[in-house]
Amino acid sequence: MTVLGLDDTDSRERGMCTTYVADTVARRLAETGLTVDRVLLIRCNPAVEHKTRGNAALAVHTDAPIETAFDVAEGVVSDIAETADERTNPGIVVAPGNPSDVPGKVMRFAREAARGHHTRTDAREHIETAGYRARGWKNGRGVIGALAAVGAWRGFTDWTYEHITYREPDRWGTDREVDVDSVFEAADAHYPDVWDTVDRGSGEAVCVPRTPGPVLYGIRGDDPEACSAVSDHIESESVDRSRTFVTNQGTDAHLRDGAVSTARDGHAYRLDGRVADAPETRRGGHVFFGIEDVDDSLACAAFEPTKRFRDRVRNLRVGDRLTVCGEVSNGTLKLEKFAVRELNRTELVTPTCPDCGRTMKSAGRGQGYRCRECGTDTEGKAERRIERDLEIGWYEVPPRARRHIAKPLIRGGFDAQIHPEK
Numbered sequence: 001m002t003v004l005g006l007d008d009t010d011s012r013e014r015g016m017c018t019t020y021v022a023d024t025v026a027r028r029l030a031e032t033g034l035t036v037d038r039v040l041l042i043r044c045n046p047a048v049e050h051k052t053r054g055n056a057a058l059a060v061h062t063d064a065p066i067e068t069a070f071d072v073a074e075g076v077v078s079d080i081a082e083t084a085d086e087r088t089n090p091g092i093v094v095a096p097g098n099p100s101d102v103p104g105k106v107m108r109f110a111r112e113a114a115r116g117h118h119t120r121t122d123a124r125e126h127i128e129t130a131g132y133r134a135r136g137w138k139n140g141r142g143v144i145g146a147l148a149a150v151g152a153w154r155g156f157t158d159w160t161y162e163h164i165t166y167r168e169p170d171r172w173g174t175d176r177e178v179d180v181d182s183v184f185e186a187a188d189a190h191y192p193d194v195w196d197t198v199d200r201g202s203g204e205a206v207c208v209p210r211t212p213g214p215v216l217y218g219i220r221g222d223d224p225e226a227c228s229a230v231s232d233h234i235e236s237e238s239v240d241r242s243r244t245f246v247t248n249q250g251t252d253a254h255l256r257d258g259a260v261s262t263a264r265d266g267h268a269y270r271l272d273g274r275v276a277d278a279p280e281t282r283r284g285g286h287v288f289f290g291i292e293d294v295d296d297s298l299a300c301a302a303f304e305p306t307k308r309f310r311d312r313v314r315n316l317r318v319g320d321r322l323t324v325c326g327e328v329s330n331g332t333l334k335l336e337k338f339a340v341r342e343l344n345r346t347e348l349v350t351p352t353c354p355d356c357g358r359t360m361k362s363a364g365r366g367q368g369y370r371c372r373e374c375g376t377d378t379e380g381k382a383e384r385r386i387e388r389d390l391e392i393g394w395y396e397v398p399p400r401a402r403r404h405i406a407k408p409l410i411r412g413g414f415d416a417q418i419h420p421e422k
């Protein structure tokens with residue numbers, strides 16, 4: 001077995017896409033009679049600076065000899081690297097042996113690539129120690145993702161699928177012709193085995209990208225056959241080629257457990273806290289609130305594109321206990337989902353007189369309240385139970401605002417009731 005990792009061949013200007021490059025490599029290997037077992041699509045830490053679109057790396061698992069795999073990948077990537085825009089820095093790494101047997105260091109490198117930050121020097125050292133063949137183009141940053149892709153099969157345990165279809169090359173850059181009604185019908189027929197195909201709240205076909213490039217649409221889900229079946233039912237312009245990728249999308253592989261006081265920019269967390277500052281809608285429609293634990297506080301934000309999710313956030317009250325998930329940048333956690341652990345269901349109000357029912361008056365600072373008619377008194381404010389529009393459990397952003405790597409609630413495995421967005 002040979003594991004071929006490749007990364008950073010996306011180009012904003014020419015609309016190239018790393019998945020297309022990996023598919024091309026896999027096709028060339030298959031054309032010479034070699035076997036390709038699977039192609040992985042790995043999403044790395046979405047917070048990483050310099051990221052290409054979606055920060056994807058790919059791995060091809062094949063029986064091709066090392067030299068063949070390297071030569072084919074080098075040929076395909078060189079063609080693209082020469083013409084792609086200056087921000088792309090492709091890299092390839094080729095490893096011998098079964099992808100389940102990569103060294104522990106390479107496995108951990110893959111996990112950390114989804115949650116943290118690596119340097120080219122880190123990657124080069126691991127490649128040298130492991131004795132892998134590698135090549136980087138331009139500044140060589142692509143070897144980081146390529147090595148992560150090599151370690152991914154051992155590094156991750158939760159896998160999902162994406163069936164990606166590609167456009168005829170002469171149509172790249174033009175408007176996509178996809179019948180939205182057929183997308184909704186197919187998505188409904190196979191939900192929840194497939195998810196994030198459409199956004200039923202906004203009426204958008206989120207599986208169809210808006211950026212220029214070779215992808216016509218991508219169908220994501222837990223069942224590869226259901227992903228293909230949805231694709232078969234979609235009416236669209238002619239499909240040039242397609243492939244089902246095995247991916248860590250929709251798995252929350254980027255989240256780490258943390259604390260409000262230790263959360264740092266550039267990482268994504270699961271954090272427990274208590275709402276300390278009430279939600280506030282600011283210019284642009286972004287909603288902010290503050291959470292705190294015993295040591296520190298942190299701002300959380302639901303941005304305008306999260307649409308109806310913001311209504312959930314606006315329903316939070318000071319004192320609610322939450323678990324919040326998302327990436328921290330500029331000292332603010334960008335909410336992807338949150339769990340309500342405990343709702344503050346009471347508010348303090350001026351008491352009413354038990355005898356006459358009139359509102360009591362303050363008897364002076366720290367003196368409690370008194371009814372001027374009856375002379376009854378009480379020590380402090382009364383607690384009143386209030387109705388809440390939130391329930392205990394998990395809430396999430398809608399499909400239109402989901403990050404590739406974020407886990408949709410409908411996939412299950414959460415520690416409380418779920419309130420999924422479809």
Ligand code: ZN
Pocket residue numbers: 353354355356357358371372373374375376
């Ligand atoms: Zn009274």
